Amino acid sequence: MAGLPPGDPQLVSMIVSHLKTQGLFDQFRRDCLADVDTKPAYLNLKQRVDNFVSNHLSNHTWSPHLNKNQLRNNIRHLVLQSGMLEQGVDRIVAQVVDPKVNHIFRPQVEQVVQEFLSPGSCSQEPPVLLTPESEEEEQPSDSSEEGELPPDGPDIFIVPELV
Structure with missing residues (x-):
């Protein structure tokens, strides 16, 4: 696999x-x-x-x-x-x-x-959604609520967990 x-x-x-x-x-x-x-x-x-x-x-x-x-x-x-x-x-x-x-x-x-x-x-928590701006800060974006997926686009990354 x-x-x-x-x-x-x-x-x-x-x-x-x-x-x-x-x-x-x-x-x-x-x-x-x-x-x-x-x-x-x-x-x-x-x-x-x-x-x-x-x-x-x-x-x-x-x-x-x-x-x-x-x-x-x-x-x-x-x-x-x-x-x-x-x-x-x-x-x-x-x-x-x-x-x-x-x-x-x-x-x-x-x-x-x-x-x-x-x-x-994998952790038991759902993936955290990051935008390129928030990835630099290593914090989830405030523009989307927890569990809500933003519209698809090239600037969105799904990360299993933040370290």
Whole structure:
């Protein structure tokens, strides 16, 4: 592992497997699914799909000989073809996942990755964020609150701990 360069597919695969064994992906999925049904994008998509299905079914007359499986598969195909799911899911991700990425998911992933790459050398505290100005002073920047990540940029460094 130590000989693999950053970004090496084998290293990335090992890190992803480690994140999965730590249960982070399952935790992130639970956190996001808990919020989905309250977001406007989900409610809007649900309403659009319900209306689409109702309109399609209104064109069919029920009979005991109706092939329900074929009808169901036909509706599924038409919904997928319409593109409404793709657009709706993109909006749901924007409302549910995107706000959590930098403030919740990223710090947890960075901590687990650092522990994976350097076992035993990490402290239990989250990484301290430094800007070039504060690095000279060896103090965290006052511009961001503890645990809050500033916007990504070339002048931000993540340091495991200050000495």
